[in-house]
Amino acid sequence: MKFRRWISLLLMTIAPISGCRKHAEAPKPDSLLSAYDTETDWTDAQKIIPLSYQQSQGKRIFYQQCVWCHADATPAGPSNRSNLTPVPPLLNDGATLNAESDEFMLNIITLGGSALGKSAMMPPYGKMLSTEEIRSLIVFARAVAQPPYQPPGRPASQYSAK
Template sequence: MSSINCNLLAAMIVAVGVFTVNPASAEEKSDPTSATAWSAGNVSGAGNFMSYCLPCHGPEGKGDGVLSESLDVKPRDLSNAGFLAPKPDEYLFKVVKTGGAAVGLTENMPPFVDQLSDEEIVNIVAYLRKEVCKCEFKKN
C-alpha cells in the first residue's frame, strides 16, 4: 500500500518537473512571432485568467463578468470558438499586452503590459485555447 503511494508520489514529482523546468520549450513558447506555437501545452494561465480577466470576461470567458454591466462596449465571449479560432496567437498576445485601443478596439479592453510578463500572457493565450474556446488557430 505505502509503496504504491510512494511510486505515485515519485511519478507526480517527475511529471511536475517536466512541466516546470524545461528551458527549451519555454523558449519556443515565448516566441511571439509564431501563429500557433503556444496552442499546445501550458495551462498555467488559468490563475492569471481568474485574477485579471474574470472581472470582465467572466469565469468561463463568456463576457459576463461583474464589471461587464458598467461597460458600454461589452467584453467579448472568449468561449466562442468561431470568434477566437480565426485570431492568431500573436494577435491575442498583442490584444492582451497592449490593450484594445492598440488593435483598433475600444479602451474598455485594458493593456496588461504592466501587470503581466510576456510569458504569463503566452500562458493565458494557451489557456484561452485549451480551456476557454477549446479551439486551435484556424484561418478563415
C-alpha cells in the same frame, strides 16, 4: 470434474450469449490523472477539461485579472461584463477568438484595445504581466474554447511551388 474447471466451461458456454465474447478494450490512459489542473467546460458542466502546467498558469492569471470582464460569473459574484460596451467576448468564445491569431491576442493583451483600434475598455497588461504569463493566458483561452480551437496549418512560404 473440478468445480473451477466446471465454472470455466459454464462461462465459455454462456459468455457468447451474454455478449461477453468481445475483447475487453485496453484501458485508456486518463488524461485527467496527468493534468496539472482542470477547468469545467463553461458550456457543459459535465465536461472537465484537463490543463497542462502552462494552461493552468493562464487559468490562475485569468481568474485574478480578466474574469471581471471576460466571464459572466466570478468567484465574487456576477461580473461586470454586461455593463460594458462593447460587451467583451467570453474567454471561451471560440466563435470569436478562434479566428484571432496568437500574435493578435498577445498584442491586444500587452498593448490594450486602443493600440489595436479596439475599445480602450480592454486594458493594457504589458507592464503588469510578462510575455510568458500572457502566452499562458492565450493557451488557457485555447484550451477552454467552444467550439474547440484548431491550431492553424503551417503558413505558406513566400514562394509557391507552382
